Amino acid sequence: MIVIAGVLIGAILGGLTARRRKGNTADIAQFVVVYAIAFGLLGLVATIVLEKIAA
Numbered sequence: 001m002i003v004i005a006g007v008l009i010g011a012i013l014g015g016l017t018a019r020r021r022k023g024n025t026a027d028i029a030q031f032v033v034v035y036a037i038a039f040g041l042l043g044l045v046a047t048i049v050l051e052k053i054a055a
Contacts, residue, residue, distance in 0.1 A: 002050075003043040010039025 014035025018028040 002047045003040055006039040006041075006043025006046075007036045010035040010037070013039070 011032045014031035014033070015028055017035070018031035021027075023031065
């Protein structure tokens with residue numbers, strides 16, 4: 001669940017960041033993908049840490 005939320009939040013932040021920097025469509029798409037992957041990985045790490053702490 002944390003991973004999915006991280007991907008969605010990352011995609012939104014990436015799109016907003018690229019748009020704020022006045023990027024074209026390809027720039028916006030690249031930012032969306034990169035931020036989504038980065039936030040998804042952070043969510044994965046957070047999930048693993050939480051599972052190890054709770055167990």
